[in-house]
Amino acid sequence: MRIIGLDVGDKTIGVAVSDELLFTAQGVGVIRRTSPGMDFQRLQEIMTEYLPSKIVIGLPKNMNGTIGTRAELVQQFAAEVAAAFPQAEIKLWDERLSTVAAAKSLIAADVSRAKRRKVIDKMAAVFILQGYLDSLPCRNLP
Numbered sequence: 001m002r003i004i005g006l007d008v009g010d011k012t013i014g015v016a017v018s019d020e021l022l023f024t025a026q027g028v029g030v031i032r033r034t035s036p037g038m039d040f041q042r043l044q045e046i047m048t049e050y051l052p053s054k055i056v057i058g059l060p061k062n063m064n065g066t067i068g069t070r071a072e073l074v075q076q077f078a079a080e081v082a083a084a085f086p087q088a089e090i091k092l093w094d095e096r097l098s099t100v101a102a103a104k105s106l107i108a109a110d111v112s113r114a115k116r117r118k119v120i121d122k123m124a125a126v127f128i129l130q131g132y133l134d135s136l137p138c139r140n141l142p
Helices: 036-050 069-084 098-108 113-135
Strands: 004-007 013-020 025-032 054-059 089-094
Touching: 004 036, 004 069, 004 113, 013 036, 013 113, 025 036, 025 113, 036 069, 054 069, 054 113, 069 113, 089 113
Parallel strands: 004 054, 054 089
Antiparallel strands: 004 013, 013 025
């Protein structure tokens, strides 16, 4: 069983996937958003490759916990994902500051500004998914 994590933005969708034991999240890539049809075609390819049972989508709440315009757009996207992939459970996950944490991690690793721009969304997806995995009470333990 695997879980996919998504960091949904206007221009890109960062994608991460869990290992089969649900311990770690690894970055898979970034979907450059061109059209809904093309975005979902690429997402379908990822779904076919990893066969996840669940999709965790980062919900960008306001710092006070309320739902703003950006979060409403993500909720709409999540509904479209649920319709397109009914076999997978959809989970919205509070992603406040995930991009900031990803940026700090890349800066600490001395990644150049140009390279950071290319991988920041993928890293944010990793932070979102890892946060979700860390919250699970019991993973596939014997």
